[in-house]
Amino acid sequence: MNALRFLAVRVLGAVVVLLVVAAVTYALFMLLPTNPAQAICDKPCTPERLADVQSFLGTDKPWIAQFGAYLAGIFAGRTFGSGASTISCAAPCFGYSFQLHDSVTNLITSRLPVTASIAVGAAVLWLVVGVAGGTVSALRRGSLADRAVMTVAVAGVSSPAYLIGLLAILLFGFTLGWLPTSGYVPFAEDPVGWFVHLVLPWCVLAFISAAIYARLTRGEMLESMSQDFVRTARAKGLRERQVVVRHGLRTAILPVVTLFGLDLGSLLGGAVITEKVFSMQGLGALLIDAVRSLDLQVVVGFTVFSALLIVTANLVVDVVYAFVDPRVRRRA
Amino acid sequence: MTANVVDSPVPVASGRTTGFRAVVRRVARDRWAVVAAVVIALFVVVALAAPLIAAVSGQDPYRYHVDALNDFGAPRGPAGGVSGTHWFGVEPLTGRDLFAIVTYGARTSLGIGIAATAMSIVIGVLVGVTTGFLGGWYDRVLSRVVDVIFGFPSLVFMIALTAVVPTSFPKPLLVVLVIGFFGWPAVARVVRGQTLSLVTRNYVVASTAMGAGRWHVIRTQLLPNLSATITVYATISIPSMIGAEAALSFLAVGVTPPTPSWGRSIGDAIGWVQTDPMYLVFPGAALFLITLAFNVLGDALRDALDPRGGAR
């Protein structure tokens, strides 16, 4: 079946990419001069102690074995050391932080709700606002509405999230006092508080992306509305709204869908910055701290995890795109 | 009798001219684009002449002026300590002249931004044109490489990299290399797509058919027709490269202090938003302005180079 082959090829490609990314990441961080064993070796770090730590970590083995052990750990869990000082890390094991005394997986899952709340909420917001804005702009090209939206959009594209964030904090948080400026409230605890604390981060993170999407949608809509098939739709006697939505937008939306999928994958990057601005203890904060304290296990594990997200997002995008654009299915 | 007399009078053909002079003329008609170009020129001058300018103001970004601060470390005086000696006020906790910091910061941002763009454009165009034109296993292999690089969480990786590379390696160069490295795949993809559509054009086929070598075709047929895309892409890349450097500095993993950087100043300003908002405003405004200027100019260039003509 064509569809199955399509899927299989894509999945295989994704797995290969992931493996390469993992290998490069692992090589870069674990095998570089910065000796990971050194970092966790208690002071005073005598050569014997260092050797102990190395055998504990498994870094005295050849690099291919190390990487193999790492990969195996992702599927089956892993144990460090032996005997009394064993530390076990349940599957999927992306690594173990000796500084924080917890597996990377646990660390990620505990912080995930924060980052996910910010990311997903912002994503929905920017998609809706961006596409709507871009469509309105395209349909009323040259009008005041169009110019206003596009001006705001170009300003939005030029404003880094953290700048907007800080300005928003200044204005809405301190000057007007409408919204809290930091902290995260879990949904389970207090839904209203969860929402109120997230409004500013959502708007901030969404602003720049909404601008990008508005510009993209406008361009694509202008393009698709000038195509022959739109003229055919009008010639059939369809209402203008049907023409715009069923024929124009449906065709213009394809590149936007692609971009959205890719953006979802790289949301982690944007979240990192937003979390710092709003002092939220999400995945971003975890990474920054790990980098500062050279907790390489966390760094590597986190990178591999985000690569997994990106590759999965790309895969989903490919599949959804094939579903939405029949022309692609044939070529697969 | 020549045919140009017999044939109908020359009509304006469907394509617009995309020669350099025509493009400049078209861009010059857009008021905002001209303003943007002036702003960019201004920033470039400031970046190049930073020491001179700082000398004029009588300050430099490294000297501490603790006397300008109060007991809490905040600047004395209104608007963050703006005065005749300190035109933009001073930095909290250190008392360094903010005007000098912003001026020298232009060097960091523009220097790194433009260098990283140059790197990613050069590599990206090279890879894009050759893979699009030559195809075959070369194309397949490099496309996989591009896929892999796209699979990297770039910001995360950049943050992590700056942590593990030994401090002996010059930081600004590292930042340029890292940002440029993650930038070229996007360029390559766009250029490859354009090249693939150009390769079927008859004039490219004719060139090969008449016996031209591959480099001749790339040089004379493909590259001139890609120059529009490349120019627009470069102009639009610069602000995102500048933004990437600023983001890294914001997260305190960019250029090392005391090298001035707008991003780092903004990052440091988080804790001072309530007491000294001007510490945020001056570098923030500078960053915003330069990014906006490049985006506006890039948009105008794209419209001017659009072969279909007319405002979009």
Added chain:
Amino acid sequence: MSAPLLEVEGLRVAFGDAEPVVRDVSFALTPGRVLALVGESGSGKSVSAMSVLGLLPPEARVSGSVRFRGDELVGASADRLRAVRGAGIGVVFQEPMNSFTPVLSIGTQIAEAVRAHPTDLDRAGVSARVDELLRSAGLDDPQRIRKAYPHELSGGQLQRAMIAMALAGDPVALIADEPTTALDVTVQAGILDLLRRLGVERSLAVLLITHDMGVVADVADEVLVMRRGDPVETGSVVDVFARPAAAYTRQLLDAVPVLETGSGREARDGSAPSVARPGTDVGDATEASRASRPDVARLRDVAVRYARRGEPTVSGIDLDLQAGRTLGLVGESGSGKSTIGRALAGLVPVVHGSVEVDGSDLRTARGRRLRELRSRVGIVFQDPASSLNPRQTIGWSIAEPLLVHAAASPADRAARVAELLAAVQLDPTWAERFPHQLSGGQRQRVAVARALALRPALVIADEPTSALDVTVQAAVLDLLADLQDEFGFGMLLVSHDLAVVRQLADEVVVLHGGRIVERGTTERVLDDPQQDYTRMLLAAAPVADPARQAERRAAWRAWEGVAP
């Protein structure tokens, strides 16, 4: 004759502040009759037709009167226009592949057309109606067509689906904008026949836009000739073709290449068409001159395959090309004629046989020998818009072969460029101009000049005039003939147009499905075809003579359904 359904008076269309592209056009459509709006590019024929239903871009300004059943459509409200679109007047567009929305199935789009106007059909009813419409358009498997997407159907099938969709609202009039221009001649004959039949069966008033005088003679009852926005002549087709009053109409008719000897123009003014070439006399004289000329290229049992496995695109191709003579390669799309042209240029993967140019096999040549061989072949492509690099001057493009082969110093190159421009009848001082400053015909001349730069032994002309207006086409064909006489190169003329082939070629080879179906001298193949496929090709091509075309139409009908 019944009262006119659509009356257009003093129609004037301008875009923005520019000069009007349509000036003072008037015509009327009556049920059961076909009016053809004919003209070359820039005549304003399409714009006139699109303005009837308000289908022009927003910057268009339309003035004058367009009355449909007594109601004024110019300046009508959006609702009023919407009511007429589809239900009063249906439209068939030119490029069916681009005129259907690519992401929706055909069935969905036709069902939309059915539901766009008040109807009491339920879902099942709508589906049944869609099937009925598709069947009436000649599509026998409506279930499959309904579920298909536009890119999955052929041009002919799509156009029939488009016709079905145009009839969905039960209109009383139909506007067909160049409905068959993008289609093969055999498919075209079917579509034109369908349009004619439907027009008669449903008493439709049909407005047909076309640039092809043969199509006008085939289908239309009345004709309006347009030129640069102005109406030139109008009247019944029989009258206008037999006794054209305006000089431009005469010019148009004269420029149409003749398919049948002893027809059309010759009969009218008694003189032989200016395009008859010396040396195309039948019989022994041809055979003798053939034997005395050297071969410039030879194909022996050539097969070309693009994919790694599967059927070859073309196979078993044997061709001989001589200096000073033209071989016409005729076929429809997908026949492989362009592939063979490209095989001679070494541009496609030849998997079998030998391709000899100037004595050497292209397949085995490498490096310097290959480049030398390439310099012996010049190519002229179909599309003048993409034949020349828009970023280089035409002088540079013409001199490129000289540059590539390092054949001359810059001064010599400039001299040669001037020489070539003069040879193709262009002003030599134009060498510094860019392609966008030239018209299509002028660009094609530049392409010919480039092809001749290295004094090739062989020129491959791949549909050199298909994209040009018919008057320009005549001039370019004449130019090619003259240049061949002067420089003595052998020419491979690839074309789908049999009349063009008759005009230029000494020999004809007919291709179908990648194989040679028939070959012989031009006269023999075109006057006395032996193979069914050739006969079908000849029968399907319309000629610009209404009386003769009516006979041909009857003959074609007899062939309908006969497959080679």
